[in-house]
Amino acid sequence: MTNAIKVGISSCVLGENVRFDSGHKISKFVTKELAPYFEFISVCPEVGMGMPVPRPTIRLISNDERIALVETKNPENEHTANMLDYSEQKVGELKTQDLCGYIVCAKSPTCGMERVKVYRKGGADNTGVGLFTQELMKQMPWLPVEEDGRLNxxxxxxxxxxxxxxxxxxxxxxxxxxxxxxxxxxxxxxxxxxxxxxxxxxxxxxxxxxxxxxxxxxxxxxxxxxxxxxxxxxxxxxxxxxxxxxxxxxxxxxxxxxxxxxxxxxxxxxxxxxxxxxxxxxxxxxxxxxxxxxxxxxxxxxxxxxxxxxxxxxxx
Known part of the structure; x- marks a missing residue:
């Protein structure tokens, strides 16, 4: 264990231009107030699993009680299996790094911690969890996890x-x-x-x-x-x-x-x-x-x- 306090974080929250539109979702609280105390481990699950920047938007859909990750404009292009495989592998790697916390991007279909929009036949609801964060909390249930917006x-x-x-x-x-x-x-x-x-x-x-x-x-x-x-x-x-x-x-x-x-x-x-x-x-x-x-x-x-x-x- 080193003296560094290692905290995982969604790359876009750290200010990296990895979002679907080549933008970011930087948190000034994270970069200005927390950065002096923590060593951030940056992860973008979508880029990590091989999607480009920029890229088509994606969302969660419920299909016969199964949650799937698909492209918004072309739902036939599904990324569920790739995301689940990447998440399992990446979280397994993170478990070896003595992480002490994780900050995720709110509402993201891959990184959201709660209230992620899920599209169903009867309409959409906010009952989902991002697929990567779901795996993170499954493998490391003791780890403090919080969304960027809730840190306000x-x-x-x-x-x-x-x-x-x-x-x-x-x-x-x-x-x-x-x-x-x-x-x-x-x-x-x-x-x-x-x-x-x-x-x-x-x-x-x-x-x-x-x-x-x-x-x-x-x-x-x-x-x-x-x-x-x-x-x-x-x-x-x-x-x-x-x-x-x-x-x-x-x-x-x-x-x-x-x-x-x-x-x-x-x-x-x-x-x-x-x-x-x-x-x-x-x-x-x-x-x-x-x-x-x-x-x-x-x-x-x-x-x-x-x-x-x-x-x-x-x-x-």
């Missing part, structure tokens, strides 16, 4: 990027040889994160970690990774975050004076009510931790899941 939503954006950093930390922590000790240490750092994202998964993963002896290291690694990434795919709610903040507050009950306790309580309450962003109580907690260190809290990734320079907790 601050909550979805923060959750996606947080998941990328979780998976990167997991890979780095395990190294070339996962061990029970490494997994227990990793789980300890992410207890509060799991409580914020999905309390039930926090309990389930805790039980799994308590029974490491029942599994060989590789099986345990896979079970924990899959459970971990499924848990953090649930967006941390204001209610769960508040519960975690109150849990943290308890660690300071002997260190803080009356005024400081009231200040922390007030800031947490303002966050709970939606007056302040999550960054406000987190910043105050970090201030108190600098004065009154606590080994357990200092190692918790909940307090800084990604670089502060990314400014992702301002709107949550």
């Amino acid at each position: 939503d601050p909550v979805l954006k923060e959750n996606f990027i947080a998941r990328i950093f979780v998976l990167k930390d997991f890979y780095d922590s395990m190294g070339d040889e996962p061990t029970a000790g490494k997994l227990v240490a990793f789980h300890s750092r992410y207890k509060l994160t799991l409580m914020a994202h999905h309390p039930q998964s926090y309990k389930e993963l805790g039980r799994l970690v308590a029974n490491t002896k029942d599994y060989d290291p590789i099986t345990f690694y896979q079970k924990y990774r899959d459970g971990l990434m499924k848990a953090v795919s649930n967006r941390a709610s204001r209610k769960n975050n508040t519960n975690v903040l109150m849990h943290i507050q308890g660690y300071f009950k002997r260190a803080l004076d009356k005024h400081q306790k009231a200040e922390l309580c007030a800031v947490i309450e303002e966050y709970r009510q939606g007056t302040l962003p999550l960054l406000a109580p987190i910043t105050l907690i970090k201030h108190y931790l600098a004065t009154y260190p606590d080994d357990y809290l200092l190692e918790q990734k909940f307090l800084q899941p990604h670089p502060q320079e990314m400014r992702l907790r301002y709107g949550l």
Whole structure:
């Protein structure tokens, strides 16, 4: 595992002129704000399977309960088999590269993650998934996948990027040889994160970690990774975050004076009510931790899941 955070991406979102009309669908957020942190692995499934640029437009159709990829103006020209073969081969290759996330082009019949238009005899609906992305999510169900357009939503954006950093930390922590000790240490750092994202998964993963002896290291690694990434795919709610903040507050009950306790309580309450962003109580907690260190809290990734320079907790 290298220090680079590898993230797959639809080539057109990166600004490459690979679309049917020789254009692109560049995301300035991706190229300006994310590029300093990630190493992008660019993929255009249509070009990858051999289609030219420019090329005829393609779409998904439903034919006797079978989804097919055909040319819009000439449906007899079908590309389903070629796309499925390419997708299986390419995703198999990507699995060896320690990807930590993937950004796909919305609404694309090859790359769309959800709500892709499917044409049927009775009309069209938005129930499809791009054929390449479908294979990606099938082979790598733990991988954070998000569409370019949805990254404009601050909550979805923060959750996606947080998941990328979780998976990167997991890979780095395990190294070339996962061990029970490494997994227990990793789980300890992410207890509060799991409580914020999905309390039930926090309990389930805790039980799994308590029974490491029942599994060989590789099986345990896979079970924990899959459970971990499924848990953090649930967006941390204001209610769960508040519960975690109150849990943290308890660690300071002997260190803080009356005024400081009231200040922390007030800031947490303002966050709970939606007056302040999550960054406000987190910043105050970090201030108190600098004065009154606590080994357990200092190692918790909940307090800084990604670089502060990314400014992702301002709107949550």
